[in-house]
């Protein structure tokens with residue numbers, strides 16, 4: 001079945017989702033990273049981007065926040081671009097852990113495998129895989145250039161967040177050394193951890209993440225720059241990684257309710273990919289117990305429900 005969605009219906013749905021969700025009060029800012037505890041909890045925005053570059057934005061969509069774990073998607077794409085899907089599967093994996101994003105237990109249970117690039121262990125390991133191995137500076141350039149390609153504009157390091165996170169990332173340090181013990185890290189562990197911490201501290205806007213989501217939704221073609229960022233054959237792998245573990249231990253509940261593969265970050269972002277239809281990013285700092293933004297997930301779920309779109313439905317949607 002095919003269903004056309006008028007652009008005006010998309011616009012009204014985004015505004016309605018925003019109005020309905022802006023008064024939601026649940027959740028708390030991440031406070032294990034001191035910088036994030038101080039961000040205004042009332043910030044809230046939703047941005048949707050279509051493959052043809054049209055956008056619908058409401059609220060704080062130009063505010064620069066910490067990309068945090070959403071960056072795991074971008075750097076997984078970089079590793080896929082550089083090394084291809086088989087190496088990523090063999091060296092990292094593509095499975096859910098069913099546990100929190102920084103779970104040491106998950107890593108211990110799967111000592112032969114970090115599971116997925118979308119939890120901390122796998123993301124640190126992915127940074128170690130990024131080429132050229134051995135050069136922190138060149139790897140960092142590759143990571144930032146790749147995020148720029150996907151977003152269509154540059155992210156900017158939030159230096160204060162980077163310092164705050166570097167000073168308090170004890171669990172991630174333990175993870176990096178465990179990976180070393182299990183021979184699941186492929187470059188210097190502390191350098192890989194530093195790259196991971198820095199990429200998490202990049203500042204982006206909801207608009208930028210909506211553009212990168214639309215790039216993934218359109219098989220790697222950036223809707224703004226029109227650049228083919230990654231090979232279209234990689235799209236299903238990227239979206240499957242996101243669907244499997246984008247909300248960590250809540251991933252199944254999320255997909256069941258909202259029907260869109262999405263990735264969260266403790267900075268408050270939720271980035272959703274509706275293949276062939278649109279990319280979306282909602283942003284609001286207060287998080288639930290799994291570290292997923294309360295308001296942002298409510299807003300995207302509301303939007304999907306208002307539009308009656310679901311990735312698992314037997315319908316081909318097109319915004320016209």
Ligand code: GLN
Nearest residue numbers: 068069101200265266291
């Ligand atoms: N940088 C954060 C951390 O390592 C990212 C976590 C997240 O966004 N879920 O803890």
